[in-house]
């Protein structure tokens with residue numbers, strides 16, 4: 001099995017004005033600056049808390065919240081200001097991964113995440129031998145849906161009332177992109 005995204009401490013994916021690389025203990029202060037914002041977790045799962053405390057940041061950087069071997073920091077202007085992760089499936093789903101990402105609000109609306117996702121996929125699809133990448137987007141998050149559409153993802157359907165947020169139940173929109181696969185069975 002190919003290496004996972006954040007498991008190589010020397011991984012350094014240069015993009016147009018940004019870098020994707022593994023999270024480091026020294027990212028704590030920058031992480032807190034960008035993550036402790038009520039707008040950021042609105043479209044994310046409850047694993048991303050608000051307020052985002054120093055203890056939350058330390059737990060994240062210690063790998064206690066998500067598997068950091070499957071996550072990369074987004075670095076803009078020399079500091080980590082967001083993250084992107086690819087969680088690989090297991091067994092018969094090992095050719096696929098779930099994509100997730102967030103960016104500090106200071107950088108929203110400048111096309112960063114569209115370019116970050118493109119750079120991440122350009123590297124990950126061949127390096128991790130992936131043939132399908134999927135993402136779930138909360139019904140209140142059109143910006144994220146747009147990022148995926150601009151990266152060639154297709155909307156496949158809806159998980160109705162799948163998530164309970166503070167204001168009630170929400171649908172999850174399902175997006176995925178597949179790559180021409182040698183192993184695909186034609187019917």
Ligand SMILES: CC(C)(COP(=O)(O)OP(=O)(O)OC[C@H]1O[C@@H](n2cnc3c(N)ncnc32)[C@H](O)[C@@H]1OP(=O)(O)O)[C@@H](O)C(=O)NCCC(=O)NCCS
Nearest residue numbers: 040043101102103108109110111112113114142143144146
């Ligand atoms: C969603 C998020 C990653 C977008 O990052 P970003 O760098 O601002 O995204 P981009 O600038 O590359 O693209 C955003 C697109 O959404 C569009 N958009 C923004 N707000 C929108 C809205 N309310 N309705 C429709 N489209 C919207 C923008 O116009 C842009 O599309 P365009 O290039 O066609 O004009 C960022 O807002 C974020 O981190 N949010 C919090 C965490 C989160 O929701 N993560 C995703 C979980 S699925």
